[in-house]
Amino acid sequence: MDAMDVDYLNELLEQDVEIREKIKQQVSDLDKKVRVMVGILIKIHSTPTDTLPPLLDSVRPILRSCHDTSAALASLVPPNQFWRWKEMWSNSLRTAVYSAALVEYLSSGSLITLSQASEVLGIKEEWADRFSIAVEDYLHGLISLVNELSRLAVNAVTLGDYEAPLRISVFVKDIFAGFSMLNLKNDTLRRRFDSLKYDLKKIEEVVYDVSLRKLTDSTKSAVRK
Amino acid sequence: MDAMDVDYLNELLEQDVEIREKIKQQVSDLDKKVRVMVGILIKIHSTPTDTLPPLLDSVRPILRSCHDTSAALASLVPPNQFWRWKEMWSNSLRTAVYSAALVEYLSSGSLITLSQASEVLGIKEEWADRFSIAVEDYLHGLISLVNELSRLAVNAVTLGDYEAPLRISVFVKDIFAGFSMLNLKNDTLRRRFDSLKYDLKKIEEVVYDVSLRKLTDSTKSAVRK
Amino acid sequence: MDAMDVDYLNELLEQDVEIREKIKQQVSDLDKKVRVMVGILIKIHSTPTDTLPPLLDSVRPILRSCHDTSAALASLVPPNQFWRWKEMWSNSLRTAVYSAALVEYLSSGSLITLSQASEVLGIKEEWADRFSIAVEDYLHGLISLVNELSRLAVNAVTLGDYEAPLRISVFVKDIFAGFSMLNLKNDTLRRRFDSLKYDLKKIEEVVYDVSLRKLTDSTKSAVRK
Amino acid sequence: MDAMDVDYLNELLEQDVEIREKIKQQVSDLDKKVRVMVGILIKIHSTPTDTLPPLLDSVRPILRSCHDTSAALASLVPPNQFWRWKEMWSNSLRTAVYSAALVEYLSSGSLITLSQASEVLGIKEEWADRFSIAVEDYLHGLISLVNELSRLAVNAVTLGDYEAPLRISVFVKDIFAGFSMLNLKNDTLRRRFDSLKYDLKKIEEVVYDVSLRKLTDSTKSAVRK
Amino acid sequence: MDAMDVDYLNELLEQDVEIREKIKQQVSDLDKKVRVMVGILIKIHSTPTDTLPPLLDSVRPILRSCHDTSAALASLVPPNQFWRWKEMWSNSLRTAVYSAALVEYLSSGSLITLSQASEVLGIKEEWADRFSIAVEDYLHGLISLVNELSRLAVNAVTLGDYEAPLRISVFVKDIFAGFSMLNLKNDTLRRRFDSLKYDLKKIEEVVYDVSLRKLTDSTKSAVRK
Amino acid sequence: MDAMDVDYLNELLEQDVEIREKIKQQVSDLDKKVRVMVGILIKIHSTPTDTLPPLLDSVRPILRSCHDTSAALASLVPPNQFWRWKEMWSNSLRTAVYSAALVEYLSSGSLITLSQASEVLGIKEEWADRFSIAVEDYLHGLISLVNELSRLAVNAVTLGDYEAPLRISVFVKDIFAGFSMLNLKNDTLRRRFDSLKYDLKKIEEVVYDVSLRKLTDSTKSAVRK
Amino acid sequence: MSFQPIFSQFQLELDDHNDRRERLIKASRDVTNLSKKVIFLLHRIVNEDAQDYRAHSKHACERGIEKLREVRDIYAAIKPEVQGDSFWHHHHSISPGLQEYIEALSFAHYLGHGTLITFNQVQAALSDDLGAPYFPLPKEDYLLGLSDLTGELMRFAISGFSRKGGRARAVQVCNFVRDCKSDFDRFAPFVKGLRKKQVVTSQSLEKIEHAVYAIVVRTSEYDLPQEILDDIIGQSMSS
Amino acid sequence: MSFQPIFSQFQLELDDHNDRRERLIKASRDVTNLSKKVIFLLHRIVNEDAQDYRAHSKHACERGIEKLREVRDIYAAIKPEVQGDSFWHHHHSISPGLQEYIEALSFAHYLGHGTLITFNQVQAALSDDLGAPYFPLPKEDYLLGLSDLTGELMRFAISGFSRKGGRARAVQVCNFVRDCKSDFDRFAPFVKGLRKKQVVTSQSLEKIEHAVYAIVVRTSEYDLPQEILDDIIGQSMSS
Ligand SMILES: [Mn+2]
Ligand SMILES: [Mn+2]
Known part of the structure; x- marks a missing residue:
């Protein structure tokens, strides 16, 4: 039974279960942040244009706090496995991108680029094989x-x-x-x-x-x- | 319209289509080889044990010819995207592994290991992020x-x-x-x-x-x- | 299977069937009341604001008549099993809450609270483990x-x-x-x-x-x- | 093989096949009429109110021509088997009822009753166990x-x-x-x-x-x- | 609102509800009997051929008790509406027929005919438009x-x-x-x-x-x- | 839509309906023959080898009677439209081929070829674009x-x-x-x-x-x- | 194996058939992509600002037809593979691309002529310069391709809403699509898949109807002629 | 926002509920995994070669029960969260793990005693050392958990086929599973999901029946007692 090397195979199979569990937790965290931002940004519809700046200012720290989540996810995903796990966070990340883009438009009137969005959310280019914005x-x-x-x-x-x-x-x-x-x-x-x-x-x-x-x-x- | 950088985004989107097309072709090639091997190995059921060796010998060159396909696939898959594309060749690769394992058992009576199987099919360890046997x-x-x-x-x-x-x-x-x-x-x-x-x-x-x-x-x- | 167990389980299961049957009847009663209220409240869309009060007055006695149903349901559900059976009346109760809330808004312009809604529908706090508004x-x-x-x-x-x-x-x-x-x-x-x-x-x-x-x-x- | 009495069973089964075939044909006929009416009635959306009457007049003869189909279906369905076959014409009949109702509304502004609809489509009361509007x-x-x-x-x-x-x-x-x-x-x-x-x-x-x-x-x- | 004649339509719709409820009850009764028979007949797989007769004898009274259910169903279904309601008991009746057929084969080695099955289950020929074995x-x-x-x-x-x-x-x-x-x-x-x-x-x-x-x-x- | 086109297309489509109807009839004929052959051939499982010949002889005339159906189908299908209609008879034809092949194996122990099968079923080579065995x-x-x-x-x-x-x-x-x-x-x-x-x-x-x-x-x- | 000769023949035939099938599927996929691109292109052109809408629209049509010549090249190339009964053998593989092509072609045609392309015009577009058809046009594909057109017309009507004259065009498209729906309904029971597409057409029609309605309601408040309204909007949009 | 106070209360309640739910789902998942591992373990132990099968089987049971103590620890830990009407509120979250636990427990019990574990025995296993239940055992979960047991028994019977005495045991299991099926059939209309599991049970039963049949047919040719046949096989297998 040596040949099949049960322990080695088992280890490989169990790692996945664990990674999934941990990513789930981080995504749930990201989700909470995203929900708070959406909750604040709802108010733009009843906020006169000239009092928008403080409202946007209250979103920015939350955007910054996503850096931690991004770093955590980047460290959880094994090298080269971005595409294996990305479905798990897609929804939350899209809403984060939306929040960043809305803040950008309302502040500067311009469209956020993909790399600006990555920067705002603290996603580093060198993580491309583990965590990035598709x-x-x-x-x-x-x-x-x-x-x-x-x-x-x-x-x-x-x-x-x-x-x-x-x-x-x-x-x-x-x-x-x-x-x-x-x-x-x-x-x-x-x-x-x-x-x-x-x-x-x-x-x-x-x-x-x-x-x-x-x-x-x-x-x-x-x-x- | 600069911000959205349409050309860049379009390029990213079109690359995938092309890669898919090329991988399909290689997999179809691999499939043909695999089918020939399976066709030969069917005959073990009517071949007396003492005349097995020549039959197995006729399979070996085909196994070796899979090296080319493996190399081609490894070069087609972009770095880090193993998990994105692997469903495409899973079926064929499993049958290739089966063929290698059967030849091994009938030759030596022993069980092929994962790394031996990779070797027989010419799959190099350094391709792990692009092409390997899961x-x-x-x-x-x-x-x-x-x-x-x-x-x-x-x-x-x-x-x-x-x-x-x-x-x-x-x-x-x-x-x-x-x-x-x-x-x-x-x-x-x-x-x-x-x-x-x-x-x-x-x-x-x-x-x-x-x-x-x-x-x-x-x-x-x-x-x- | 242990013969005693078979009888015991059967008895328990038949009890449940009976409870379900009785709850169903009460819910069907509640449903009728609710449908009448909804039927009356549909008319707000063609009733000028100043003639609304009599329309609302015609709903109130029906709301009060729900007290009986509430009491009946509270007595049918075994202690601690609120969550086991609540699916059965959820839909009807939600519509009853809606009716109470609409009457409240149109009368006073204010939002009915959960405890106000319970009171209007005659649901007592001490029934919390058997019948309440989730x-x-x-x-x-x-x-x-x-x-x-x-x-x-x-x-x-x-x-x-x-x-x-x-x-x-x-x-x-x-x-x-x-x-x-x-x-x-x-x-x-x-x-x-x-x-x-x-x-x-x-x-x-x-x-x-x-x-x-x-x-x-x-x-x-x-x-x- | 006597016991299973294949001939007797087959006879019972084949009768159905034949009836089904004939009903199918009548329904296909009804369907054609219905489709023509629907095709004409589509035009109400681009016809000014004052030129509607001639358009409606062109539908009426087709409605009348349904009398034949109704009579044919009533004669095909064996006594007591209305409920067995009704699924076959339900869809077409519903659309016929719709056509009659639309013509009625646009002509007189009133709602067609069930018995009026039966009359318009030439469905007699005494056929109740064979063909009627459910x-x-x-x-x-x-x-x-x-x-x-x-x-x-x-x-x-x-x-x-x-x-x-x-x-x-x-x-x-x-x-x-x-x-x-x-x-x-x-x-x-x-x-x-x-x-x-x-x-x-x-x-x-x-x-x-x-x-x-x-x-x-x-x-x-x-x-x- | 006269035209739609809600009361009349409701009456037609509600009759069905009541009949459905009553048939359901009888079918549920039939189901219980059928389940008991199936439960006994399972034991043929562990009963030696020579001790089968007493086992079959214990099924016969239950088969006879289906006569009551059959009569009840025949009296519930309105004339001519056999085909409307038959789906409700089809499953149970099929299993009853199966039980009767299995008892027949194990007793006499012969195949039960359709009319024998009707007789065993107490289904009279004159009920054909209300309750029979299709x-x-x-x-x-x-x-x-x-x-x-x-x-x-x-x-x-x-x-x-x-x-x-x-x-x-x-x-x-x-x-x-x-x-x-x-x-x-x-x-x-x-x-x-x-x-x-x-x-x-x-x-x-x-x-x-x-x-x-x-x-x-x-x-x-x-x-x- | 161009009025002439509407009529023209309608005509073409109705022609197809007619062809379909006629092919259906022939296929239903073929189906009956095929079912009879299958019914006879079922008996090989309880017929001792030495009494097989008469059983096979009783199948042969039915095989020959398929010639008429083949000719009829070949005349119904428009030139070059073999592949358009073949789904309609595929199932029946496959079973006919199976019957011919089984008769051949049991008679001579050899495998029927495609052209032998065509001959047995009376399918001429010159009909290739209308009716043949794919x-x-x-x-x-x-x-x-x-x-x-x-x-x-x-x-x-x-x-x-x-x-x-x-x-x-x-x-x-x-x-x-x-x-x-x-x-x-x-x-x-x-x-x-x-x-x-x-x-x-x-x-x-x-x-x-x-x-x-x-x-x-x-x-x-x-x-x- | 004693049956080797028998099966060798089949092996050749099946391989040949599979290879051809692969080639035709590839061709069909290329046709689909090209056609889709043309549809995108047409939308893009008509959405550009222009002085003379009619001329601009004709120009779009020409550009589209020109680009679609590449599809004809593909069909010319596969012509030998779909002769005789081979066409219907591979119809399943060809059909998706063909329908997309007809959709693009009919869209371009509508922009150029304001009419529905006829069966013969499509068959002509599927023929070489001498008028010899690459393959026979199945009426089913013709109808199914056209019924996709209504979706594109809906997009065209709604996104061209704010251009000069866009409102009037939306009304035209609305009537055109309504007629299409009425005509296609007649064919629905004969053509597999058409009924489902008619549901989409109905939805598109309702969307256009609603858009047209919105125009009428909004302009009803002002006693200004459509032309002047258009100008006002044009000014404020371009500002 | 003027309704802040009202909704703040709900926010707390819902967050509390969600958190609890998450914890219970996590616990249930842990229970499931542990139970599955115990089932694997039991199969592994009974497949080991052993001299005295009865003792070996008792040993497997003990090992299983011991390992399942970890599940009881989990239930002890969540006990405070599922008191009163809270149990039924979270029943959906707890149920999958509980059924898997009952499956493992009843499998171990069968190996040890050859009988079906009773309702009270399961409730006892779900109680602390003083006999106080962690939560009430729903009869539905008891029945659904047991009906999964038949699948494991099928695997047990078939893969133990060649061990000493394996044939006799397969016959026992066959009769046992047949009785289970008969008993559970009575409950099927009352318990949601049981009917579907009974279909699986039927399939398992047929598989065992067929295996047992094969034994009988094979041994019928030799007028040798089962014991001796077992020995012969044992020798040739171990060689
Ligand atoms: Mn489209
Ligand atoms: Mn299991």
Whole structure:
């Protein structure tokens, strides 16, 4: 029975069970952080634009705290086994990317890049074979960003900000154009991208409403003059 | 639109399609070789023990020709992506392991180890993150070996070889004991292992029949004398 | 199997069948009451705000009639077995909670608490290990409330009431924020909460439509002045 | 082999085959008629209200031509076997009921009754044990009617008819209230009824859009006062 | 709301609910009896042939007690609605037929006919439009009989009865030939009949084992001659 | 859609329906013939070898009667559309091939070739683009032949014929080796071929049993020598 | 083995068939990819800003047809493999790519002509320059390919919403898709798989209907002509 | 947010519940793993060669029961979490491990005593040294756990086939499993999931029946007593 080397084989088989257990725990941690961020970011819809900065500031430390989770996951995954385990954290990581992207847009008006997102979440390039943001996870994050911005366009008007929808419209159209140039397979990503059309349409309707109102107002005021 | 860097993302997405295509081709090649070996090894059931060596000799060059396929696959799989693609060749590789193991048993009467199997198929240790024999694939190969040996026990008797079943019985019991000590999850491997019991039982029945016949014959001859 | 055990187990199992049968009957009773309430409450969508009170008054006696059912169920369930049987009445109870919550909101504009809901439905605290409103059932009731209010926001406008949507918006956003604090598992509650987003969006859009037109109106009136 | 009486059993089994074949043919005929009606009725979505009458007139002869099919089916089904075969025509008959109901609503604004539907399709009361409209089939027809009307509310507005949605809203709410009082089991009918909520909501939103913009005569005049 | 005539429709729908409830109860009764019989008949596999009669005698009174259930069901089903409700008792009735058929075979060695089965279970011919044994239910019962007999062939040998398999083989081949001549549709019955092949094969293998070793009287005597 | 196109396509589609209907009828005819042959051939398992010839003779006229069906099908299928319609008769034709192959083996001990099978069933070479035996259908027929022969090996021993299993073993091993040369896709044929292993095993075990007991003349004489 | 000669023949035939099958599947996959890319391209072009929409749209059509010539090259290459009864033997392998091609082709055609491409026009596109067909066009593939078109038209209508004239075009597309649905419904019982696609078409239709409705409702408040409204939007969007 | 106080309370409750649930699932998973290992261990021990089978089998039982004490430790540790109505709240989380434990326990018990462990014996094994139960044993789990036992007994009977006395034991197991099946059939309509497990039991039973049948057929040719046959086999196997 030497030949089969039962102990060696058994060890290999049991390691997996243990790794799975530990990754699960880290992902559950990441999940908690992500949920807190989402909970805070919900408030952008009732926060006037000029009081946004403190709200965003309260998210940043949580984003930073993801560095620990990232490091932990990178150390748990055995070298070269990124693709074996990545399904376990995909969902949570996508939402983390979304949070980082939303903070970035609301702070600077610009689109977070994949490498910026990695940096924000403390994911080092040298971990590529163990823990990184897969392209599709980054793109899922962007789609969630657009979903949220379409709601924001509506609520901004309610809060009296008539400029935000226009800015959002330009930004989202750019993202949409970018996605159009990607060769997506017929999978979840593709389906979610297809649904972006409705977000885009909603935003355009808001811009349209606002422009027409402005026109009527200006005509009126023109008349008054 | 810079931020999203469409070309870069597209490149990443398209690479996968191409890799998949190329791996498929190599696997189809491996498959052909494996099928030829299986076709030759079928004949052990009608080949008397003393004329086995030439039959085994005709399999060896084909086993060696797998080195090329192994090297090709190792060069196709990007570093660290072993786990992403391995499902594609699992089936073929298991049958290759089975062929190597059968040749080994019939030549030397011993059990091929995981590292011997890798060597026979020309799989280098340094490719571990791209192409290697996963433990479970090795074990699947062994189960196929036992399936075949249980048939061989029956046919050996028909061919007049009453010793082979005993040898097979001892060998298979050792493998069975080895498997019993592994902590298998409830998956295909576990189910196939459970089915080994019937092979084992079949072999034992043959041994039993043969021993009893010998006894009766010897009693008879004893009586006659 | 031990003969005594067979009889003993059989007896236990038949007892359960009997309890189940009796609970079923009570739940079917509760169900009828609940269906009548839902049938009446459907009419809020076509009832002008000022004629709501009599409609709500017609629901209250039915809510009170649930006290009997509650008492009956509390007496049927064996001590400590609340969680064993609760699936049987969950759906009906959730709808009863929803009815109570809707009546409360439309009467007082405030959110019914869990203990208020228990009181309205005649569920005593000392029955906690046999019959009570589980947190999740209460939360399900609230989600149904939000579903209904999003429809009401739309229909209020049709009925000429432009203030209701705003009130609903504030109320629902508060509930939504409350839910966001909760760590829901991946179950029905979670999925239903996720779908609240769409109700919220709908309400926001109504508020948006109304504000946008008020803007013009106020400008108009401002202009007129 | 006497005992099994193959001939007798075969006769029983073959009768069924023949009846099935013949019913199939009639159902296929009914299906063709039904498909033509549906094809014509699709056009209501692009036909202005005042030119509807000729369109409806072109459907009526086809409805009448169903009398033959009904008579044929009633003569094919053996006495007492209505429930055995009804699955075969349920789908087609439901769509026929839907067509009749839609024509009725668009002509007279009223809801077709079960006995009116039977009359329109030429189904005689004395065939009850062989061919009739089962309650559930009638109700399925009504649900299809509501599905279509919810789309019509949308398209009527596109065609410039702002009154139709209001009429549809009142009509559908009545049907909905009726259904709410029925004791439906947890089957397809129940599920389809549950989905009516979405149609109702959609219609309410159309009425909302129209009222918000004070486009209907009724709202306009209300405003004027 | 008159048109939909909710009360009338509800009455039609509710009648069914009540009938269903009552039939359910009777079927549950029948089920209990059937389960007891099956529980007793399991013991044929460990009962030597010569002590079978008392075992069969203990089943007969239970078969007789089914008369009550049959009468009750016949009185519950409304005229002409046999085909509407039969699914509810099909399973139990098939098992009752199987029990009657097994008792018949073990007592007299002959195949129970459809009308004998009806008689044993107290099902009167004049109930044909309300309660009877449908051909397919009878055939399902026979298939279960064959399933059981194939196991009995094996266990009879274990109990030292080498003649039983031969008798079973002849009996089952006759049933199999009968089925082959039936024009079965592609449904459950067909699939179960197709699986009879395996039972037949198993029985043939038992007969083979017994003949090979010349264990039966017939073979022994054949050899002796 | 172009009006002319609609009519044109409709016409084409209805033509197909008609062809399908007519082919169905012929196939149903063929099916009846095939079922009769299978019914007769079932009896080989209880027919002693020396009385087989009359049984086979009774099959031959039915095989010949297939010529008409073949001619009818060849005239129904439009030129070049063999592969479009062949699914319709595949099953029946495979069983016809099986019948012809079994008759051939039992008469002459040899394997029927594809062209012999075509001739027996009256299929002319010049119909190749409309009606012929596809390679896979021929192979399916052979697999059915092996399935049946494995049962025959068992039953022959029961009937006292100890030579038949040996002959069958040699014949089936040759067929099996032939199949092993083929590169089958992962379809039904592949799965059925994979299952041949079990038939082969069964036959080998019968030969084993017989050789072990030295029951055959050959083994007996071998031993004697 | 005594049956070697018999089976050797089959071995050759099956290997030949499998190889051909592999080649055709590869070709079909290439056709699918090319067609999908053309569909993407068409969407991209029509989403670009342009002064004269009609000319721009014709230009898109031309670009699409031109790019689709690569598909014809593929079909020309496999022509020898799908002659005679071989076509129906391999129809399963060819069908997916063919339908995607028809989808792309009909989309380009719609953009250029505003009509549904006819059966003969598709068959002509599947023929060489002398008019000899590479293979016969099965009507099933024609219908199934077209029924996918409605999904693309929905995307086209909705994402072109804010372009100049986009609203009017959405109304046109809406009526066009409704007619398609009505026509295809007649064929549904005859063509396997069409019924399922019709469900998708219905959904697409409803989405367009809703979009068109939204336009009408929103513009109903203002007594301005569509043209002027378009201008206003155009200005504010480009700002 | 004005409802903060209301929801804060729920937040605490739900978090507490989730945490407890996680702990219990973890515990249940540990119980499952331990029990599975004990089942493996039992198979391994009984497959060892031994002179006195009865003593060896008793020894296996003891080893198993001893190893299963670790499970009792786990249950002792979670006892406070599953008191009162909390048990049924978390029953879903506890149930899988509990059934696996009962399977292992009943297997050990069968090896030691040749009988089916009774309900009270299992409840006793789920109690502390003073006899106080860690939690009430649900009859459903008792029955479902036992019905998995038949699968292990099948493996036991078939893989012990060639040991000394293995044939006689297989006959015993066969009758035992047949009785189990008959008894459990009565409960099947009352216990969710039992019917499905009974199907597996039937299959196991048939497998054992077939193995036993094979013994009888094989030994029928020789007029030798079972004991002597066993010896002959033993000799040739060990050679
Ligand atoms: Mn598409
Ligand atoms: Mn187990």
